[in-house]
Amino acid sequence: MPNSFNALTTFKVDDLSFRMYKLGALKAAGLDVSHLPFSLKILLENLLRNEDGTTVTADDIESLAKWDPKAIPSREIAFRPSRVLLQDFTGVPAVVDLAAMRDAMKRMGGDPKKINPLQPVELVIDHSVQVDEAGTARAFLTNAELEFQRNRERYAFLRWGQNGFKNFRVVPPDTGIVHQVNVEYLARVVFSTDDVDTLETTGAALTYPDTLVGTDSHTTMINGLGVLGWGVGGIEAEAAMLGQPVSMLVPQVIGFKFTGSLPEGATATDLVLTVTEMLRRKGVVGKFVEYYGEGLANLPLADRATIANMAPEYGATCGIFPVDAETLRYLELSGRPAPLIRLVETYCREQGLFHEPGTPEAVYSDTLELDLATVEPSLAGPKRPQDRVPLKNAKAGWQTALNQMLESRPASTKAKAATSSPTADHKSESRLEGEGGGGMAVGVEDPTAPAAAYSPLRGGYITNGSVVIAAITSCTNTSNPSVMVAAGLLAKKAVERHLSTKPWVKASLAPGSKVVTDYLHDAGLDVYLDKLRFNLVGYGCTTCIGNSGPLSLEISKAIHDDDLVTASVLSGNRNFEGRINSEVRANYLASPPLVVAYALAGTMDIDLVTEPIGDDQDGKPVYLKDIWPTQREVQDTILKSVRSDMFRKQYGEVFQGDEQWNSLPIPQGDLYEWDDSSTYVKNPPYFVGMPDQPAPITEIKGARALAVLGDSITTDHISPAGSIKVQSPAGKYLMEHGVSVADFNSYGSRRGNHEVMVRGTFANVRLKNKLAPGTEGGFTRYLPDGEVTSIFEASERYQANGVPLVILAGKEYGSGSSRDWAAKGPKLLGVRVVIAESYERIHRSNLVGMGILPLQFGAGDNVEGLGLTGEEVFSIVGLAEGIANGFANGRDVTVVAERADGQTHQFTATVRIDTPQEIRYYEHGGILPYVLRQLLSGREEAPAAS
Template sequence: QHLRQVGVVGKFVEFFGPGVAQLSIADRATIANMCPEYGATAAYFPVDDISIGYLVQTGRDKEQVMCTKKYLEAVGMLRDFKNSSQDPDFTQVVELDLHTVVPCCSGPKRPQDKVAVSDMKKDFETCLGAKQGFKGFQIAPDQHNSVIKFNFEGCDFELTHGSVVIAAITSCTNTSNPSVMLGAGLLAKKAVEAGLTVKPYIKTSLSPGSGVVTYYLRESGVMSYLSHLGFDVVGYGCMTCIGNSGPLPDSVVEAITQGDLVAVGVLSGNRNFEGRVHPNTRANYLASPPLVIAYAIAGTVRIDFEKEPLGINTSGKKIFLKDIWPTRNEIQAVERQFVIPGMFKEVYQKIETVNESWNALDAPSDKLYTWNPKSTYIKSPPFFDGLTLALQTPKTIEDAYVLLSFGDSVTTDHISPAGNIARNSPAARYLTSRGLTPREFNSYGSRRGNDAVMARGTFANIRLVNKFIDKQGPQTVHFPSGETLDVFDAAERYKQAGHPLIVLAGKEYGAGSSRDWAAKGPFLLGVKAVLAESYERIHRSNLVGMGVIPLQYLPGEDAGTLGLTGRERYTIIIPEKLKPQMNIQIKLDTGKTFHAIMRFDTDVELTYFHNGGILNYMIRKMAS
């Protein structure tokens, strides 16, 4: 949040100062790994003695470690963060006092929207009634305390706004951090010993960052307590954070739908954009692994942990979070005992033999890939259809229709969702036509090798807010007919009639994951350009790579100031001679004319554009 407010898009962020010496390597890795969330080009911590110690701790050869240290000392790259004379000169310095950092979560719809744990209950209840937006659900005041009763496995339960239905310790970011993972394990141990449980309908899961984590959780004795609360290891890699949690129980979904409830997912992931985690959790909060367990036990985010008990055990005793929260000394003692060099060596030595299923796969040895026409997972893509060695002169985009008109912070998850494929979607209809049942649809992420699915999944996020229609959903207006259609179906009609398309957007278009299909998908739909107030750095680069023109309003201008409704037709004048970041003219069918910046930022990017994208450029380069 701090770096988002400062604005670090396109910048290299180096962390320095005496506070860095208080952070473990795992903590530093977590902060650096969140770089895409605050928009920088790169974020890093210089090497110090703690870095060297980490190499020893993880089982690296001691002689090699000492050689590394001597080299870094010799070239002046080994830092002492307490010695300010070693600090380099920076273009800009942003200060953060670690004493001001408090336990917090992020949500309910964006990772940069920080909420102190002490304010969570109040903040969520404010969001309930607030206008629909990043911090609002627009629930009528008389519905805030709605209660829906349902039955699960023969027992009666209740759901309300704020009820937790997904609790997942998941992500590449912090499930390799021993302090927080062991902290979660110790909290689970104390919770079980205090007689606390997690309601059985809550979908709980644990997906560690590596086999090493499973090893030390098991060896330290906390794994059984995590399992007792439902946090069993479900695998390694992208899970709930990218929408791979799987379905909720039918009775839970029915209760959420019946009450139009704002159900909650709490996860230790790094992204919580709308529609990403699960279609039935409208609010999703990012939290540390211990807090995921705490909210799972509480069963709701409408709780003040300082004043309200986490739960009541079978003896009727109120158990507060402070009663079972592990101390720093307890966590460090377990970490010193079980996170040791021998453990890393043992796990790493088995890496090529431990997965029998992977090793049993039959890998083809042909030099050329043999496409299987029956496969619904891997399909020969159309990106090179009609490609010739001769360059085509870029042409003016004439009389383009606007496919979609957006506000601010449209993420790559809005553009190309990675989660489950809805049963009533164009992608579902395609898969059904190939003989698949809904149980076999899987997710968009799993089918990224099939362009037919991914094109149909473009702008298919159920939380999409398109200014052309008055409700959330993956639909738009097909202006020649006036019909409201699924985005893919509208794009197909435009394509069949030979009409080019553009997209209008506000600030931070393309925020979030560096998802290549968020550029490939619009390209396949026939989108020739995007006109936005600003772009997330990686997504702008991906648009360039696919030959889609990223246009940016001039400073002080936007769709509002220019009076654009999106119902006009746009002619984008492409000059023969282009320069990086040049202003170009846009004419509307209304007679209005204005200028925008063509965001090809370098000569190399112009070369990609002249080739129709980086893929065509590489093929031509290889052929020549």
């Protein structure tokens, strides 16, 4: 490999020699990089180490070293991450695709073993557990058993992959959430080609920063540990596994300065909601965010990870903290080997990556600042994580949101709500007041019964605003001992004042690792959470990704009969429409202690700052401030009960799994033996009939709109997620294949079956397609006859007639999770083009990765302003020429929309294929066909210098 700047040098740790590519070597060439942001130094090292004269040149290195913070990003670089991180929802289809590529490789005369990860790939099974049972001592065992029954086939497939592919490891189910496991165990911070646990070295070990991409948008959580990584689509991750560099533009970097310290009563969750609001307002999509300032010293690693986790919510590619003394302290706390910790410190100091008080500030593209002392208790909702509501304004905010949701209901539903009447006497003391709609009395609570025996069917009256789900869940907050201990202490004080959660609340506790339950038990707090029905339900994402499980039949009936707007409160990072539970319309993000508080109140229609949360055993009102733990109480508990031996115990045998996991039958051989009868894992059609060389790009003509969508269409709206409805196209498919309704499982669990997933694409119950007014869900009109039908059935008819399809959309199209099926699904539906006002970064990349053309309306243009209805016939003019010359004359094309009366309307749109590498992907019909052809031709990329 070239070493144009003579950067390869040695350094010592404990008298042992290691090699590194040192940034300081660039000074000899007149390049001073000391002012560069921390994140760009990591990228620069990556280029130095992987310079090959082709994908990375000396000019690339020099250009990044001379980074202009104010320049509009235009320079493409090839980034090679050290490893790839997967979770099972996105990981299963990734492994399915690799297995399909092996089949295609053999069919086309190549060596199937070439389809193999070239760097470490780690998959954590964390997305499959559902909250079927909650509020009981047996909930965890019940949910774990059901999870295994539903997913045996998927898990057996992953075990085949673990044996069949090199460099591929799987963390079995019921262990933890991928991002928390990553922070607590998988992350190295500094990689070495030799054994870093013992620092045994041959004297030739190469060291370099730990970097990664992951198939989940919250991969950014690892940025809190000073590790550069972000979420990508499954297809892009697969390419990275196979040696393809991640093509990216050198970003702008926004500096976010912290000063001061958090005040009493404020939590890390409140801080991250404040940061999210500020950065969304600032506008950081496609940019790096880097945290600095004297306030860093007052932010524990767990708080940093909480902030980094929500980078997708504030729109940044990453939100990174530097490596400093707090990083080393956390590595020690989490049980990392002492030799590794010494290597991390020595390497980062040698490389100029270690932050200390007095370290000169970097130069940033722009900055903003937050005094931590100004952070106040907050929630976010009811539909988006960036919509922060101070706790003191939560009641008023809820009432405003409720009125808006009631007004947005279809006229028929409003009429039903206006004529409905409550079904029981309202004299129960647990009755809740609310506007509009009726309710349902469900018995009287017995305060003397054991907490675990309570049923959500018993006691009270639900109405608009009733909190029916309260979930301590998600990697964002369950990784943070301060908020988890605070929840436990609040539960303890509530129980001591004889408060209880309302019986209609489905409460649950789903930590991100077993370490959490260890320290809650050690502190004696688990018993109080149990008494409030926050029993352990599983170690996984659960409610945050829509695996909240069913509501009780009686609660569900009340919601449907009277069209109630009920609420969930969860300690997660996503609260988009239809995500948490299809029956719950309002969803709020909150800290774990606030989740417990709202479960006690049972309603959003309360001011927790000024109104009592309930009465104690003497009939005296109890206010939230009476049971809220102090910072000193939280910290004292953490110091006593959160210990490194807990981490070492839980992660000592993390890859081994239990008896159920190890008893799974494992298919043998380099090629997977596909089962035609399987409804979980099927060989996808991406490579069927694929020629050795791609056909030339041609103009797109005669296209029809499949959907006309508004702003903030998330990947939750596009990608199949949550439960599968009986009457949906996917439900009908499963029944036709002999699957009972009880065994439907979730869309996420069936991501390895393209037949299910394509039928669930654009099928979100809250999707509003303007092409089919008056409907909600996966409906459209088939044109030109105008018949209202499902999006899947319409696409089948269009494809049978050879009609290409278009999606029209507004701003922030594809925001949310990095779901590859949000691109794969439209591809299989026959969508060739998306025209939107703006895109979220990951989804735009995924569209290109599946060979779908992302177009962006010109400045100020949109569907309404251009008078488009979606009934037009669309053609794209200038695409073939633009692609052929590499967009040398600009990336604008002309879109011609022909109306039914023959009138045509033309407008300009910009092709959002942003890099030369993406042009190659698009020409080949996507990343995977491109990689397969490269491997077939013997032009595969060499593995990274790791």
